[in-house]
Amino acid sequence: xxxxxxxxxxxxxxxxTKIYPKLNxxxxxxxxxxxxxxxxxxxxxxxxxxxxxxQENPRTIGQTIIDNLETNHLIxxxxxxxxxxxxxxxxxxxxxxxxxxxxxxxxxFSFLPRAGQIIxxxxxxxxxxxxxxxxxxxxxxxxxxxxxYRYLGYEVVGxxxxxxxxxxxxxLIVAYHKWLDKDNYKKHHITxxxxxxxxxxxxxxxxxxxxxQARAELKKLQDGDPENTRLWKEFVKxxxxxxxxxxxxxxxxxxxxxxxxxxxxxxPDMVKLLLDKKxxxxxxxxxxxxxxxxxxxxxxxxxKKDGAFLYATSDIACLNFRKNxxxxxxxxxxxxxRQQPHFKQVFSIIKKLxxxxxxxxxxxxxxxxxxxxxxxRAGNVIKLEDLIAEAIKRVKKVIxxxxxxxxxxxxxQIAHVVGIGAIKYADLSQNRTSxxxxxxxxxxxxxxxxxxxxxxxxxxxxxxxxxxKTRTDFEPTANIILDTDTEKNLCLNLTLFPQxxxxxxxxxxxxxxxxxxxxxAQKFNTLYNSMPIIKETSPVFSSRLIxxxxxxxxxxxxxxxxxxxxxxxx
Numbered sequence: 001x002x003x004x005x006x007x008x009x010x011x012x013x014x015x016x017t018k019i020y021p022k023l024n025x026x027x028x029x030x031x032x033x034x035x036x037x038x039x040x041x042x043x044x045x046x047x048x049x050x051x052x053x054x055q056e057n058p059r060t061i062g063q064t065i066i067d068n069l070e071t072n073h074l075i076x077x078x079x080x081x082x083x084x085x086x087x088x089x090x091x092x093x094x095x096x097x098x099x100x101x102x103x104x105x106x107x108x109f110s111f112l113p114r115a116g117q118i119i120x121x122x123x124x125x126x127x128x129x130x131x132x133x134x135x136x137x138x139x140x141x142x143x144x145x146x147x148x149y150r151y152l153g154y155e156v157v158g159x160x161x162x163x164x165x166x167x168x169x170x171x172l173i174v175a176y177h178k179w180l181d182k183d184n185y186k187k188h189h190i191t192x193x194x195x196x197x198x199x200x201x202x203x204x205x206x207x208x209x210x211x212x213q214a215r216a217e218l219k220k221l222q223d224g225d226p227e228n229t230r231l232w233k234e235f236v237k238x239x240x241x242x243x244x245x246x247x248x249x250x251x252x253x254x255x256x257x258x259x260x261x262x263x264x265x266x267x268p269d270m271v272k273l274l275l276d277k278k279x280x281x282x283x284x285x286x287x288x289x290x291x292x293x294x295x296x297x298x299x300x301x302x303x304k305k306d307g308a309f310l311y312a313t314s315d316i317a318c319l320n321f322r323k324n325x326x327x328x329x330x331x332x333x334x335x336x337x338r339q340q341p342h343f344k345q346v347f348s349i350i351k352k353l354x355x356x357x358x359x360x361x362x363x364x365x366x367x368x369x370x371x372x373x374x375x376x377r378a379g380n381v382i383k384l385e386d387l388i389a390e391a392i393k394r395v396k397k398v399i400x401x402x403x404x405x406x407x408x409x410x411x412x413q414i415a416h417v418v419g420i421g422a423i424k425y426a427d428l429s430q431n432r433t434s435x436x437x438x439x440x441x442x443x444x445x446x447x448x449x450x451x452x453x454x455x456x457x458x459x460x461x462x463x464x465x466x467x468x469k470t471r472t473d474f475e476p477t478a479n480i481i482l483d484t485d486t487e488k489n490l491c492l493n494l495t496l497f498p499q500x501x502x503x504x505x506x507x508x509x510x511x512x513x514x515x516x517x518x519x520x521a522q523k524f525n526t527l528y529n530s531m532p533i534i535k536e537t538s539p540v541f542s543s544r545l546i547x548x549x550x551x552x553x554x555x556x557x558x559x560x561x562x563x564x565x566x567x568x569x570x
Contacts, residue, residue, distance in 0.1 A: 013029060062080045074090055120142050126163035133381070173217040284305065316346060398444070424564050454559060458559070490523045
C-alpha cells in the first residue's frame with residue numbers, strides 16, 4: 001500500500017501542477033505529520049517555500065491550492081494557518097481502512113533509488129583477539145542498517161572485512177613457537193593467542209631482536225612458507241569459529257567474510273596503478289599520495305620502504321574488487337569516528353582514479369563505563385561474550401523475582417531475548433555520532449526509553465489478545481472507530497512507520513526508529529491505561545483489539561529491524 005505522505009503529495013502535486021504549470025513543485029513539496037492534533041493530521045509549508053519564486057503572498061498561494069484541491073478519498077478538509085501553512089485533516093474512514101491493511105498489504109517503496117547493491121562493511125574484528133565491547137557498535141549498527149535497507153527493498157551485501165593480515169602475524173608466529181601453553185590453547189584458543197601476543201609486546205621492549213624475528217616470519221608467510229601458512233590459516237579458523245558463537249548469540253550474520261588477505265595479491269597492482277597515473281610518488285623509498293592543501297589531509301602511505309602494504313592499500317584494492325564484481329549503489333563503512341581521516345584519504349584517492357563509487361563512512365562515538373573509555377592498553381577491555389552473559393544473568397534475576405512461576409526453560413528464553421535486546425537497544429537508541437556511558441540500571445529498566453519497556457509493551461498486547469479469545473463477538477474485519485483523540489493519535493502514529501524507516505536509512509541513525517517505537521509504546525499504554533478493551537462491548541471492543549494487533553505488529557517489526565526479538569510474556 002502507498003505511504004500516506006506519498007498519497008498526499010500526489011494529490012497536492014496534481015493540483016499545484018495545474019495552477020502553476022511552470023513550477024518545479026516536486027522539489028519544494030514536503031508533507032509531514034503535525035506536532036499538535038489541533039492543527040490537523042499532516043501539514044505542508046509549500047506556499048512559503050515557493051512564495052519568492054511565484055512572487056505571491058504565501059497565504060494567497062495556500063488558499064488558492066486549498067480552493068482548487070483535486071477530488072480525493074482521504075482529505076476531510078484543509079485549513080490555512082499562520083504565514084502560509086496548509087493543515088490537512090484526514091477522513092476517519094480513510095484512516096480506518098488504511099490501518100486495517102497494516103500487516104496485510106506491504107508498503108510500496110518502489111519510488112526509492114534501489115538499483116544496484118548496497119554494500120555494508122561492518123564488525124571487522126582483528127584475528128587472534130577476542131571480540132570486546134568496542135566491536136559492539138559497528139556490529140549491531142551495521143546489522144540494523146542491513147535489515148532496514150532490505151526491508152525497504154534494496155539488495156544488500158553485508159561484509160565482515162576482518163583484520164587477517166599484517167605484521168601481527170609475524171609476531172604471533174614467533175610467540176607461538178616460544179611461549180604457547182598447548183593445554184590452554186586447546187581449551188581457549190583466542191585467549192591463549194591474545195596472551196602470547198601481549199607477552200611478545202612486553203618481551204620485545206626488552207629484546208628488540210624479537211621484532212626482527214617477527215619480520216622474518218612475516219616475510220616467510222608472505223612468500224608462501226608452508227608451515228607459516230598453516231599456522232596463519234589455523235589462527236584465522238579458530239578466531240572465526242569463536243566469533244561465530246558471539247554472532248549467533250547476537251543474531252548477526254554476514255553475506256561475505258573477506259579480510260585483508262583476500263586482497264593481498266592485488267595490492268601490488270594498486271600501487272603500480274597509482275604510480276602510473278602519477279597519483280602516488282616515491283618519497284624516501286616509500287610510495288606516498290600527497291593531497292592538495294585545500295583538502296587538508298596528511299600524506300597517505302600506500303607502501304612502506306620495506307615493501308609492506310597498509311590499510312589504505314587494502315581498502316583501495318577492496319574498492320577495486322567491488323567496482324569490478326558488483327553493480328554498486330552505495331558502499332557504507334561502519335567504523336568509529338577515529339578513522340575519519342583515513343576514509344577521507346581513501347575516498348579522495350578513488351575520486352582521483354575516476355572510480356564512480358558512492359562510498360560513505362558512517363562514524364560513531366565510543367562506549368564508556370562509569371566515565372572510563374575502554375582501552376586494550378589501559379587493560380579495562382570487557383569481552384563481548386562476558387557483557388552478554390552478564391545482561392542475561394541480570395534479567396534472569398529480575399524474572400525470578402517478578403515471575404517465579406514460569407518454567408526454567410521459559411525463564412532462560414525470556415532472559416536471553418530481553419538481555420540481548422537491552423544491550424542492543426541501549427546502544428542503538430543513542431545518537432550514533434555521540435559517545436555514551438554504559439549504565440546497567442538504565443539499560444535494564446522496564447520503564448523509559450529502553451528495550452525491556454518496548455518488549456514488555458509487546459508482551460502486554462499479546463496478553464490482551466490471549467484474554468480476548470474468551471470473547472466470541474470479535475470481528476477481525478470490523479471498522480476501526482476513531483471517536484477519541486487517544487485512539488486517533490495512536491492510529492496516526494502507526495501510519496508513520498514507513499516514513500520513519502526511510503528517515504532512519506537516509507541519516508543512518510537507528511535512534512530515529514527507537515524514538516518512534518518509544519513514542520508508539522507510550523501512546524498505546526495511554527490507551528491501555530485509560531480505556532477498557534476486553535471489557536468493552538462490541539463494536540468498540542473489536543475496533544480497539546484490532547488497533548492493539550496493529551500496534552503489536554509495528555512494535556515487533558520495528559524491534560526486529562533493530563535486531564531485537566520479542567516474547568509473548570514477561
